[in-house]
Amino acid sequence: MLELDRLSRRYGDVVALDDLSFTVRPGQMYGFVGTNGAGKTTAMRIVLGVLSPDSGTVRWQGRTVDRDMRREFGYMPEERGLYPKMRVFDQLVYLAQLYGVARTTARQTAGDLLDMLALGERASDRVEALSLGNQQRVQLAAALIHDPAVLVLDEPFSGLDPMGVDAMAGVLRARVDAGAAVVFSSHQLELVERLCDAVGIVRAGRMVADGTVEQLRGEAARRYRIHVDAGPGWVGELRDRLPGVTVVDGSAPDALVELAPDVDDQKALDTARALGPVRQFTPVRSTLTELFREAVTDGAGDDAGTHAGDHAEESR
Template identity: 55%
Template sequence: MTPELRIEGISRRFGERLALDEVSFTVPAGRLTGFIGGNGAGKTTTMRIVLGVLAAHGGRVRWQGADIDALARRRFGYMPEERGLYPKMGVADQLVYLARLHGLDPARARRNVADLLERLGLAARAKEPLEKLSLGNQQRAQLAAALAHDPVALVLDEPFSGLDPGAVDDVAGVLRERAATGVPVLFSSHQLDLVERLCDQLVIIAGGQIRASGDREQLRRAHAADQHLIVVDEDAGWLRELPGVRLVSLDGPRAVVVLSDPSATQKLLRAALDRGPVHQFTPVIPTLTEIFRKVSQ
């Protein structure tokens, strides 16, 4: 059975406020799925329902084609946004303890923890109490806690918060390795450039509703605005006079245009080539930030 996590029509109220409104999306096996939205959009509430920390008021969560239960959730790895480790306990000792709570035998728990601390750059700090670590290293330790028991799925709330660029690379590398073994990985982040770089799948939530979801490149193409970038040798201001072409922006020889129909493409290229070399002509594909702003309005 494919280890796929499905969220199907979940709703949740807090008093009179509808926090989640029939939220549905899939976290496929072996893929990094980025879950993005503004503060209060519903990301953390969704994740807590997936993990059973909160109950849904409607809908369901399914794992490997069946309704999720406590036994399945026990095998998940969860990293909350708020740090939840013991500040005065040694890093390695508490990670081994947590791995054993998930059912690992002592030898395997120690081996997993040693490997993770080495991979995340914490091996030299293994015996120190958590409170002696920097905030960035505490974040690495929190991720190690989510991974120590060899989870079959990962649900991570802001795992890159407070990390410097080197630590981001370390954490991203570990998550890619887990995904490569077939583990579904869902993580939230406000760092849209990082999500765009790392993720295969994207889910955008606003106001408790899913506004867009699916494969990253398919989403970018679906939200393209039929704009093209053209780069020529000379000032491209002459494009203003060309029939079937609307000039969106102009920066000397670089211009972004919208074409009225497919035939306008050939007319544009012929007119440009009559004037000299065309160095670039390509569709303008929106960034994740642009898509997020568009669908969240």
Template identity: 50%
Template sequence: MLETRGLTRTFGDVTAVDGVDLSVPAGTLTGFVGGNGAGKTTTMRMVMGILRPTAGEVLWQGRPATPADRARFGYMPEERGLYPKQPLLRQLVYLGRLHGLTAAAATAAATEHLERFGLADRAGDKLESLSLGNQQRVQIAAALLATPSALVLDEPFSGLDPEAVDAMADLLREHAARGVPVLFSSHQLDLVERLCDSLVVLSRGRVVAAGTTDELRHRGRVRHRLVVDGDAGWVRDVDGVSVLDVDGGTAVLELLAHDAADRVLREALARGSVRELSPLVPSLSEIYREVTA
């Protein structure tokens, strides 16, 4: 498990990260979301040991993370760090050797990842000759090729086309399936919702929500939609119901009493047909807007 406890970083009078507690269990994909300037990149840099925390600590397997531990983490920084004038395969092999792979193992791993991303025929080309999206694919391959014990990825899906997004998602699931904790940031909330087992929402340097998607969806009162024939304005008079909106035969409700749904249904059936009474499951975008408001 990869964890942070009370992780804090100040720059002069500015507190960029303020007491962040997060947990990335083994074998899970954890999405790290927040607006620009929320503190995601600073947090990830402290996890990797690039920045020293002002306070707090990073834990690996329940103990303070060491440089040796971090050397086995796969990291993709926000600012891409590959060599633009070096051929793809040569520099991936070089980076694999820095992670302790033999030349043969590094070559095999680099070749496999280039094939996975559809770049095998570009292995001898210089990085600068590739499109930005393909450069992003190579950067991802660099983070993954040394069989990392944990993955910390800053906006790994940025600039990728749908085919590359699917290939990347498959790779992350494969690493998670072998027990690797995966933490990645993204502004693509629909993608985070589709991929992640859990998520952490950061705002102004602080964690404002954390948990599984289901936990976050049910953190407040569950809203319901009622659809009936005719006007639904009568629902305002039902005890134990808070009416948020009525538009013709459709109403959005909060059921405040345990038997409120029964009361609503009885009254609705007495007046005609009931087309729908169902919970409204908020999207991740709606949850995000609510917790960061």
């Protein structure tokens, strides 16, 4: 289990991470989302040891992570992270060797990875000669070259075309199925929702929501789309008859209403039926995007002043 335990980090007066904690199990894909500058990159760099936290620890399998254990970690930084003038294959072998992999094994793995990412023909090209999407694939290969048990990827999907996204997602899923713990950050929330077993939403260096998408939904208010075959005023009537009902959108014939936690949805249905024939009564599942919007806007005004994390991540 990879545990980030109460990590804090400041850059001068700017708080980048404030008591951030989360865990990722082996065989789990964890999506790390948050607005720009929320502290995602800082957290990842701390996990990889390229940055020290002011306080807090990172543990893997119950032990505080040290340099030797980090050789089981693979890292894909947001920016290129490759030698532009080096040949793709040589680059992968070199990195593997730095992690202590024997040369023959490294060559074998590099070849396999490049084939898997459909880059076999570009093996002897210089990195700078590849398209950005292909460079990103090489970067993924670089993060996987020493067969890490923990994979930390900063924005692995940004800038990829749909084929590239599928290839990258496939490779990550295969790693997770093989028992690796994978954390990645992304702004493509539909993708995160589709791929990840668990999601953490971070705002201004703090974790504001953490769990499976289902769990996050459970915490959010329940919404229903209701259509009653009655005169135009039925929505107002419903709200008046049943306390705890809020109308989110009453303009269309089928209205969107939100039920307070203590309101039984069956009672709401009964109340609606009393108004006329009910044609539709559908629970609306919030998308991750909606959950995310709620999470990052909730009370954002409180601490915006003290957590100017945007600058921190952008400038470091």
